[in-house]
Amino acid sequence: MKVLVIGMGYVGTTLSLVLANEGHQVTGVDIDKQKIECLKNKHLYFYEPGLEQLLDKHLDNHSISFSTDVQTGIRDNEVIFVCVGTPQSEDGSPDLRYITATANEIGQSMNGYKLIIIKSTVPVGTNEMVSQWVEEAQVTPYPFDVVSNPEFLREGSALYDSLHPDRIVIGSTNENALQLVKSIFKDLHCPIVETTPRTAELIKYVSNSFLATKISFMNEIAKLCDSLGTNVNDIARGVGLDHRIGSHFLEAGIGYGGSCFPKDIKALLKTGAEQKVPLSILQSVENVNEQQYMYLMEKMLNRLGSLTNKSIAVFGLSFKPNTDDVREAPAFFIINYLLSKGVKINIHDPIVQLERFYSGYDIEQFDTAELAAAGTDAVILCTDWPHYMGVDWKSIQTTMNTPNLYDGRNMLNSKQMTDLGFYYEGVGYK
Ligand SMILES: NC(=O)c1ccc[n+]([C@@H]2O[C@H](COP(=O)([O-])OP(=O)(O)OC[C@H]3O[C@@H](n4cnc5c(N)ncnc54)[C@H](O)[C@@H]3O)[C@@H](O)[C@H]2O)c1
């Protein structure tokens, strides 16, 4: 099938490559010339394991092409996936300007029937509004359908998640449109949830909110563990082996970040407020998360006494491993806090280059974790990159000014680190 994908961000690029891999003929469009140039030149402009190989393969066999010509893309394709961004606006609600612009563009450029599939995460009622916006923009009243098909991939495992989804959610009011979307994904074997567009839109927000709830719940329990002298990692295992609870998303630490959880939780809270339905549990989830990085900072302050003239190494910048995405990354909240206290900061990350973010501050990036830690008063581990399991902790311990190790992801073995001579603290784990 010929398909157009609008918006070559994480979601659109991954979807385009997966659809090409499933045998579809894909055109990917974006208004960002640089992104399109990169993709045309077989260069993935973001870090995501496995995607560059697919890009190479499908450009070579001509099953995918990229363009900035959105209008021609719309005219040449009956099936259109919309994957544009829906960032957070000032008041916490999603900014729908890119969705509106895309709906207008489709309405103005369409030359026959179009199936418009909304992949972007949008508040309840947006699919209905898209129908209205397309209709209002139409020059000739061609028929079209709008279907909600939210995306559930995770950064860092986007390809795997897209090829092995837990479920596909399709919200449609039209049976033919529903069957057409199902036929596009016919080779992906998983349950399909057929529902209304409004319900599909809400499923996406509830999924992210529930996952974030698990994290914040465990982060609060971690504080109790510190107080009681119990181990939150063992608690997560002991609790998660109960199938009714499940073992995923129970890892305590410095809190969740990324381009999705913080914004989507804010958006659902906004929806609750608009509907005058207080979402008090979700509000607590957000509150716990916003304070979580400071919990580790307070532990460090208790030991160091003061941060004056201190030098601290921060390991890991991205919001999670296997991505170079730093949107809402807890590492940056920590860095900003340390900078505000006049701390000298040494950075290491296996992928992310810091120059992109700071200049003129007392902050320096090093090529190795060992170099970054030398001479510092503490190391703070912010991202659970597997890389940090393999660094030379023995040598790090000997070169630090004072070997204090704060593990914001509870990823290292506390006994091993203590045996090496570190003062080690995790979150609910010592
Ligand atoms: N990133 C994720 O892991 C993820 C996962 C699931 C769902 N989502 C949701 O999917 C959507 C996209 O997320 P993303 O991370 O890929 O966003 P992104 O910001 O990385 O990319 C969006 C792209 O859309 C392009 N764009 C904007 N307006 C356009 C227009 N009028 N025509 C053509 N292109 C246009 C932008 O230039 C940009 O490249 C969001 O709603 C997000 O919440 C994201």
Ligand SMILES: O=c1ccn([C@@H]2O[C@H](COP(=O)(O)OP(=O)(O)O[C@H]3O[C@H](CO)[C@@H](O)[C@H](O)[C@H]3O)[C@@H](O)[C@H]2O)c(=O)[nH]1
């Ligand atoms: O037990 C855990 C699991 C995750 N995290 C943190 O939570 C954040 C988000 O992690 P993850 O969900 O793996 O990454 P995302 O790529 O943001 O994916 C989420 O957001 C996407 C965008 O909506 C959805 O599609 C995915 O299903 C959803 O998992 C990261 O900072 C993690 O470090 C924890 O602190 N503890």
